[in-house]
Amino acid sequence: MIRSVCFNIGHGFLDVAQQVGGIAIMMVRIVSRLIPPRIDMPELLRSLYKMGVQSLPIVIVTALLTGAIGVIQAAYIVKRYNAYSMVGAGAGFVVVRELGPVLIALMFSGRVGSNNTAELGTMVVTEQIDALRALAIDPVRYLLVPRTLAMIFCMLVLVMYGDFSALVSGAFMSWAMLGVDFRLYYQGMVEWVELWDFATGVIKAGFFGVVIAMASCYYGISVTGGAPGVGRAVNASVVASAAGIFVLDFLVTNALGD
Amino acid sequence: MSKRYGVQDVLRDVALEVPTGQVFGLIGPGASGKSVLTKTFCGLVRPDRGGVEVDGQDIARMSEIGLHAVRSRFGMQFQNNALFTHLTVAENIAFPLRRLTDLSDAEIRVRVEERLERVGLAGFGDRMPGGLSGGQKKRVGVARATVNQSPYIIYDEPTAGLDPVTSQKIFDLLRDEQRATGNTVVMISSDVGGLLTVLDRVGMMLRGKLIFHGTVPDARSSLQPEVKQFIHGETEGPL
Numbered sequence: 001m002i003r004s005v006c007f008n009i010g011h012g013f014l015d016v017a018q019q020v021g022g023i024a025i026m027m028v029r030i031v032s033r034l035i036p037p038r039i040d041m042p043e044l045l046r047s048l049y050k051m052g053v054q055s056l057p058i059v060i061v062t063a064l065l066t067g068a069i070g071v072i073q074a075a076y077i078v079k080r081y082n083a084y085s086m087v088g089a090g091a092g093f094v095v096v097r098e099l100g101p102v103l104i105a106l107m108f109s110g111r112v113g114s115n116n117t118a119e120l121g122t123m124v125v126t127e128q129i130d131a132l133r134a135l136a137i138d139p140v141r142y143l144l145v146p147r148t149l150a151m152i153f154c155m156l157v158l159v160m161y162g163d164f165s166a167l168v169s170g171a172f173m174s175w176a177m178l179g180v181d182f183r184l185y186y187q188g189m190v191e192w193v194e195l196w197d198f199a200t201g202v203i204k205a206g207f208f209g210v211v212i213a214m215a216s217c218y219y220g221i222s223v224t225g226g227a228p229g230v231g232r233a234v235n236a237s238v239v240a241s242a243a244g245i246f247v248l249d250f251l252v253t254n255a256l257g258d
Numbered sequence: 259m260s261k262r263y264g265v266q267d268v269l270r271d272v273a274l275e276v277p278t279g280q281v282f283g284l285i286g287p288g289a290s291g292k293s294v295l296t297k298t299f300c301g302l303v304r305p306d307r308g309g310v311e312v313d314g315q316d317i318a319r320m321s322e323i324g325l326h327a328v329r330s331r332f333g334m335q336f337q338n339n340a341l342f343t344h345l346t347v348a349e350n351i352a353f354p355l356r357r358l359t360d361l362s363d364a365e366i367r368v369r370v371e372e373r374l375e376r377v378g379l380a381g382f383g384d385r386m387p388g389g390l391s392g393g394q395k396k397r398v399g400v401a402r403a404t405v406n407q408s409p410y411i412i413y414d415e416p417t418a419g420l421d422p423v424t425s426q427k428i429f430d431l432l433r434d435e436q437r438a439t440g441n442t443v444v445m446i447s448s449d450v451g452g453l454l455t456v457l458d459r460v461g462m463m464l465r466g467k468l469i470f471h472g473t474v475p476d477a478r479s480s481l482q483p484e485v486k487q488f489i490h491g492e493t494e495g496p497l
Contacts, residue, residue, distance in 0.1 A: 046344070119344075122343070123343075125338075126338045126339070126340055126343075127336045127337070127338045127339075127340035128340045128341075128342055128343070130297070130302050130336065130340065131334070131336055131340035131342070133302055133322075133329065134300055134302060134329055134332060134334040134336075135329065135330075135334075135353065135354050135357060135358070136325075136326040136327070136329040136330040136357070136358060137357055138322070138326075
């Protein structure tokens with residue numbers, strides 16, 4: 001019994017160590033292909049379109065609802081303490097520093113990260129990666145580098161769009177529910193929310209982009225066991241990305257401070 | 259050479275020489291190590307023991323970067339076709355030309371159309387691989403493997419899933435191609451009858467070992483029980 005528990009704990013640690021080590025090695029390989037930077041432009045543009053442009057609608061819808069829900073939740077306290085001038089400040093602070101980057105990262109991970117893992121995993125099981133190698137094409141340079149760059153860049157841009165959308169929907173909801181006019185909402189926001197707050201959210205988005213790219217590429221490229229293996233890899237990728245997002249959120253928030 | 263995955267020996271002391279400019283076939287039951295063996299030829303799989311010599315170079319110990327030059331001399335058609343699902347049929351066939359040559363777009367287009375016509379898929383260039391039947395995918399794989407006119411070509415099950423008439427047409431096509439270019443071809447196929455009509459030499463794999471290696475007439479008349487049973491499709495025997 002004790003032996004079995006120890007075995008399972010040890011096995012779990014080894015498993016995690018293997019995955020973290022694998023991701024670290026893959027990251028080094030990706031960075032090494034960027035020195036000097038020789039990027040496959042058609043693949044990068046294709047990834048940017050697929051991951052960024054096609055994610056825009058769902059990101060905007062998520063952000064619009066997030067901004068509106070934030071105001072609905074705050075409405076009770078705003079009314080009770082007559083803090084109407086603080087609605088813009090509260091919404092801006094929460095959205096640009098925290099909710100915007102985290103929720104958009106989770107949405108991005110679910111849509112783009114999982115798709116990336118499934119696509120790479122399918123390429124592994126259908127021998128497409130072997131076919132690239134057989135054609136003297138480096139799969140890291142051709143597949144992983146453009147996807148990683150595209151995911152990081154798309155996260156940065158999508159969070160900016162998402163922040164703007166959430167703030168706009170928050171303004172409309174404040175006006176509709178609390179009667180706060182747009183000028184008061186805006187004034188409250190610019191008075192309290194600084195450029196650094198916005199930068200904090202964007203910096204976080206960059207880190208989240210890295211973690212989603214690394215997890216989705218690693219689990220995709222290391223698929224084993226045919227089609228069922230692809231399903232397991234997608235699951236592992238989404239879980240690892242979500243965990244990574246929260247861990248990094250904690251670390252970056254602490255590191256960047258107020 | 260030998261190769262082991264986990265506890266399973268997939269290649270056991272295989273010693274083989276593929277003569278230049280000939281068509282060499284590998285036969286054997288499923289999971290006997292045929293695909294792994296052919297993948298060692300272009301460095302996709304590295305043996306644990308022994309070496310693989312291509313044009314006088316031992317490629318088993320080369321770095322991935324060093325292998326690029328070797329691999330650019332190979333064309334390969336995979337068992338699962340390995341077509342790039344995000345590219346059209348024409349883009350799949352053009353892929354090696356775009357990556358490995360300096361040909362112009364117009365020259366590439368002409369080559370791709372010629373290949374498509376040759377494998378009986380004229381007019382299919384704009385389709386996506388997902389919309390093709392199994393046999394059509396095989397033919398696209400053959401077109402991509404041959405488009406670069408590489409000196410070494412490996413076909414892994416080029417006729418699997420095709421009807422007997424189309425299979426024979428593909429075998430004849432591959433043989434004609436080889437005669438025209440003089441390249442070295444290694445072919446794996448479960449369609450032993452069709453395969454033997456186009457080979458110069460044949461080898462048989464069984465449980466990771468090369469148990470027979472010789473000319474086609476030698477194989478047909480072999481009294482080795484496994485070879486005899488497999489080639490003649492007999493149900494009684496050691497297999």
